[in-house]
Amino acid sequence: MVENLTVKKFINGIKNKEFSVFEIVSELVKKVEMQDNNLGAFLSFWDKEALKIANDYDVHFNFSNDSLYGLPLAIKDNILIKNKKTTAASQILKNYIAAYDATVISKLKEANAIFLGKTNLDEFAMGSSTENSAFQITKNPLDQSRVPGGSSGGSAVAVASGEALAALGSDTGGSIRQPAAFCGVVGFKPTYGAVSRFGLIAMASSLDQIGPITKTVEDAEIIFSKIAGKDQNDATTFDYQYQKIKDLNAIKNLTVGLPEEYFIEGISNEVSKGIDFAVEKLKKLNVKFKAVSLPHTKYALSVYYIIMPAEVSSNLARFDGIRYSRNAKFSNLKELYLKNRGEGFGKEARRRILLGTFVLSAGYYDAYYTQAQKVRRLIYNDFEEVFKKVDLILTPVTPTLPFKIGEKTNSPMEMYLSDIFTIPANLAGLPALSLPTGFKKDGLPVGFQIIGKRFEDNKVLGFGKFYESN
Amino acid sequence: MLNKEDLEKLAALSQIELKAEEENSLLNDLKTILDHFEELKELKTENVPPLRGGTFNFNVLRKDEEGEALEKFIALQDFPLEKDGYLIIPNIFD
Numbered sequence: 001m002v003e004n005l006t007v008k009k010f011i012n013g014i015k016n017k018e019f020s021v022f023e024i025v026s027e028l029v030k031k032v033e034m035q036d037n038n039l040g041a042f043l044s045f046w047d048k049e050a051l052k053i054a055n056d057y058d059v060h061f062n063f064s065n066d067s068l069y070g071l072p073l074a075i076k077d078n079i080l081i082k083n084k085k086t087t088a089a090s091q092i093l094k095n096y097i098a099a100y101d102a103t104v105i106s107k108l109k110e111a112n113a114i115f116l117g118k119t120n121l122d123e124f125a126m127g128s129s130t131e132n133s134a135f136q137i138t139k140n141p142l143d144q145s146r147v148p149g150g151s152s153g154g155s156a157v158a159v160a161s162g163e164a165l166a167a168l169g170s171d172t173g174g175s176i177r178q179p180a181a182f183c184g185v186v187g188f189k190p191t192y193g194a195v196s197r198f199g200l201i202a203m204a205s206s207l208d209q210i211g212p213i214t215k216t217v218e219d220a221e222i223i224f225s226k227i228a229g230k231d232q233n234d235a236t237t238f239d240y241q242y243q244k245i246k247d248l249n250a251i252k253n254l255t256v257g258l259p260e261e262y263f264i265e266g267i268s269n270e271v272s273k274g275i276d277f278a279v280e281k282l283k284k285l286n287v288k289f290k291a292v293s294l295p296h297t298k299y300a301l302s303v304y305y306i307i308m309p310a311e312v313s314s315n316l317a318r319f320d321g322i323r324y325s326r327n328a329k330f331s332n333l334k335e336l337y338l339k340n341r342g343e344g345f346g347k348e349a350r351r352r353i354l355l356g357t358f359v360l361s362a363g364y365y366d367a368y369y370t371q372a373q374k375v376r377r378l379i380y381n382d383f384e385e386v387f388k389k390v391d392l393i394l395t396p397v398t399p400t401l402p403f404k405i406g407e408k409t410n411s412p413m414e415m416y417l418s419d420i421f422t423i424p425a426n427l428a429g430l431p432a433l434s435l436p437t438g439f440k441k442d443g444l445p446v447g448f449q450i451i452g453k454r455f456e457d458n459k460v461l462g463f464g465k466f467y468e469s470n
Numbered sequence: 471m472l473n474k475e476d477l478e479k480l481a482a483l484s485q486i487e488l489k490a491e492e493e494n495s496l497l498n499d500l501k502t503i504l505d506h507f508e509e510l511k512e513l514k515t516e517n518v519p520p521l522r523g524g525t526f527n528f529n530v531l532r533k534d535e536e537g538e539a540l541e542k543f544i545a546l547q548d549f550p551l552e553k554d555g556y557l558i559i560p561n562i563f564d
Contacts, residue, residue, distance in 0.1 A: 096548055097547060097548055099540055099544045099545060099547060099548065100540060100544075192524040192525065193524070193525055193527065205523075205524075206523040206524040206525075207524060232532045235525075235527060235530035236524060236525040236527060238527065296513075298509070299509060299510060299513065301506070302506055302507045302509055302510050303510070305503060305506070305507070306507060306510075313484065320485070322550075322559055323548070323549060323550075324548055324550075325550060326550040326551065330560065332560065332561070333559075333560045333561065333562060336560055337485040338485055338486065338487040339487055341484070341485050341486045341487070342486050342487030342488065342489075343487075345486065347492070350484075350486055350488075350496070351496060351499055351500070353484045353486060354477070354480045354481065354484055354486070354496070354500065355500060355503060357480050357483050357484045358472075358476075358480055358500070358504075361480075361483070368507060368510075370520055371510050371511075371513075371515060372510065373520030373521055373522055374513075374515040374518040374519070374520050374521075375510055375513060375515065375518075376520070376521040377518050377519060377520060377521040378513070378515070378518060380521055412499050412502070412503065413499075413502050413503060413506065416503075429524045429525075
């Protein structure tokens with residue numbers, strides 16, 4: 001039963017004593033023991049501790065309506081939980097024990113959630129397939145010869161395979177939404193600044209956001225409303241009182257834009273059919289569509305692969321071989337840096353650090369980095385213009401169905417292209433939701449994306465709920 | 471165009487030791503990616519102000535109050551080498 005148990009049903013079930021926290025956590029533990037050696041979603045799994053806490057919650061039953069009482073969650077392994085190993089799937093952090101809780105974790109602890117373990121990711125969240133993890137690959141539970149997407153692949157698989165009721169991921173260019181689409185679940189990247197990143201191992205700070213991966217949009221809303229809000233430890237956060245849209249029928253009056261630049265050659269036939277399926281369904285529900293244009297979309301990938309590595313090269317400078325871990329043999333300080341960083345970072349991390357160092361170096365800074373920031377403004381302005389005409393934008397999440405394990409590992413550029421539809425929302429700081437269309441090809445799901453205005457996370461999630469309830 | 475010498479200079483700036491056998495593939499990857507960036511030159515951007523980050527917040531200040539800091543032994547638990555509360559690092563001067 002845990003496969004189909006949503007957060008919403010769990011909360012109601014606990015409230016009405018239809019089942020105990022212990023019963024549900026035990027079932028999840030059994031599932032992980034049975035199948036996760038093969039699927040590879042978890043990097044750490046704390047069965048005994050989770051069962052003990054579950055039992056305590058049952059014995060000292062203290063349910064309150066606005067809590068997540070006993071809710072078993074999986075957390076991406078780049079988010080700190082105090083006294084737990086946090087590796088970011090990197091050799092350089094393989095023994096790192098977090099000294100404090102991320103703000104999202106403190107908030108979830110306050111809401112009485114339970115953490116089952118930490119999930120696999122591409123090293124430092126750099127990748128689109130979870131194949132860049134230094135420790136293990138993760139398989140797509142719907143077809144185990146295929147990738148689950150990435151970088152939050154472990155979190156998406158944990159939810160899709162019934163090993164956790166919900167999970168947290170992080171999204172810098174699509175790392176929540178793309179794996180959610182590949183695994184047939186829901187992923188939400190909130191407005192930039194809605195959720196604190198304090199305690200998230202930073203990748204590209206002007207783009208990173210934490211968000212939920214869940215079975216339903218309703219669940220994503222429940223988790224998001226618990227983790228959002230201002231935090232003095234993250235200066236980008238703002239006062240956020242999430243206002244749920246109560247009357248989903250009001251959604252029908254919203255106008256949805258279909259940007260022509262997202263319906264291009266290179267989209268696979270299956271994805272096209274999936275998107276048509278979603279649009280037709282919505283038209284039957286009397287949702288109004290409008291053709292719109294986001295003319296600078298084609299430049300988003302270049303802008304992203306300049307700005308993100310620039311920030312990566314700076315953020316990853318702290319992993320110096322002096323702090324966190326010191327493994328390699330060295331004879332002087334210079335060698336300590338070179339060897340620990342050379343051996344500690346995997347290939348993709350090194351590639352991005354070098355690329356970032358290049359675009360920031362004297363002589364290239366203006367041509368690459370400043371130009372990218374200017375075009376980022378143009379992309380932002382495109383959205384501003386379109387949002388004068390429509391309330392939401394509907395697009396594909398990915399150009400193709402999940403690809404085969406190993407298919408793109410030798411071609412970074414091809415791997416990067418799998419994020420072309422998710423990157424623009426990060427560049428513009430907009431809330432974006434990935435949810436299943438309901439259309440499948442050979443058991444593989446097609447997702448679609450809803451993008452909203454900054455701070456209108458409620459309309460994006462409301463629209464998603466409207467779709468899934470019809 | 472980026473050459474091997476440039477790559478080695480970047481590696482030195484980034485404090486990363488590269489393996490000789492991976493230099494060619496890394497160089498090719500970087501060239502392919504930089505080629506892709508050429509498209510940005512098509513755009514006229516003289517009058518476009520750069521978007522320099524994700525947030526529009528400014529002057530974010532907290533109150534000047536005492537707060538709780540991490541306890542010293544917790545903050546040090548992940549430091550690789552330590553003796554009597556002192557952190558051990560390699561010699562800085564040769």
